[in-house]
Amino acid sequence: xxxxxxxxxxxxxxxxxxxxxxxxxSEINKAPAHDVLAVFARWQNIAERTLASVQRGxxxxxxxxxxxxxxxxxxxxxxxxxxxxARIRSRGAA
Numbered sequence: 899x900x901x902x903x904x905x906x907x908x909x910x911x912x913x914x915x916x917x918x919x920x921x922x923x924s925e926i927n928k929a930p931a932h933d934v935l936a937v938f939a940r941w942q943n944i945a946e947r948t949l950a951s952v953q954r955g956x957x958x959x960x961x962x963x964x965x966x967x968x969x970x971x972x973x974x975x976x977x978x979x980x981x982x983x984a985r986i987r988s989r990g991a992a
Contacts, residue, residue: 904942912945914952 902908906926910919922941929937958968 904938904945906938909938909941909945912949914948
């Protein structure tokens with residue numbers, strides 16, 4: 899993790915999704931003065947979790963690319979997804 903201090907700009911960039919970043923900016927800009935720190939802290943936490951998830955994803959991809967097994971428990975939901983897709987198609991959805 900970076901040792902840079904958290905700023906509004908850093909949180910915005912860490913969110914990675916333009917719609918999410920816009921939501922953050924809207925909330926922080928509309929917050930009453932007494933709520934600004936709470937809004938900032940909540941979004942900082944979201945940004946930290948986002949960065950950690952991205953890091954774990956990169957690490958898992960590197961392990962998989964090297965032919966290793968991705969650590970952790972993974973549940974294969976392929977059959978469930980395929981069944982759901984078939985059910986949706988049977989109702990005439992695209």
